[in-house]
Amino acid sequence: MANRRKFLAGIGALATGSAAAVGTGAFTSVTADRSVNVEVAGDSSALLALQDGGGPNSNDYVDTSGNTVSFDFTGTDNSGSGLNTDATTVINDLLTVVNQGTQPVDFHLTFSGNISNGTQYFTFSTDEQGGRTGLNGSGNSISIPAGQSITLDLEVNAPDFTTSGGGTITFHANA
Template sequence: MWTTMKMNRRNVLVGIGTAAVGSGAALGSGALTSVSASRDLNITTVDDNNGANVGLVADSPLVGTTTGNNGQTILQIDLNSLNDDATTTLSPAFTITNNLGEAVGVRIQGAPADVTIESNNNGHNLKSWPASGDDHSLTSGGSVSVDLIIDTSSVSDSDNTITIEASTAQSA
């Protein structure tokens, strides 16, 4: 014996709702529960065994230090500890000291576009060799404090390495 059910608005809505719940339970919601990525920024020196030419000192609690294979200091910033989709200023982030017996110019290379590197004293861009009067032209024993401005809305999810170069020929 067959019974027929009248087709009305309530029965149609109950049928659609039951189908939606059933398919959601069978197939899952597809919702993302978590994402994890390593985003580090490493700062090191070029051709500087044991920090003989340039000394690096972390000045911010967000900057850690480790020792590289040549004995040089490597500064590390875990970008995961910074706010997402924000601009964070570490002022000062670290200090560069000239350990040579003569004047040097320093510059910082390899910084991603979303990381601004400048002098803490006067905002000079440290991505190029110093011009006359710039405070990253260091006398023997001289130092410069460095600010990092990091825009995490566009920073890549991979490790980045920034290199500090010192040259006696580039001293202004």
């Protein structure tokens, strides 16, 4: 009987040790190579499309001829040479933002360079959703449903904007 107990105890210890060595099948990390297909597109045909606003203001101030949209407020064809100092200038229907993706996105803009200087001189806004909505900063995001668009207006409030130069506008779309 004692040998039988030793045998059963030995089998039990072997089974317990084997289970501990094998574990539960969980893992800590995996490294695997997979193929990815990515295609880039210009601003006008990307998933978040940036297109001119379709009116005379966008014709004067928005350039969509390259792969990226650019703005130029240094002059017009009628001999104007820039925005007024110590004034508020509003330019409607500058740019259309189209969500060509498959899900809604929260959209906002940020600015850097001479167009910001610690004071927000430039304010893009839209009146597409029942009232004017400023889009500067992540706290001012607007939802753009898949397949929908918004048209952006620009307000330049420049009571002390006396420098010339440029900057960068960053468009943010988060699903």
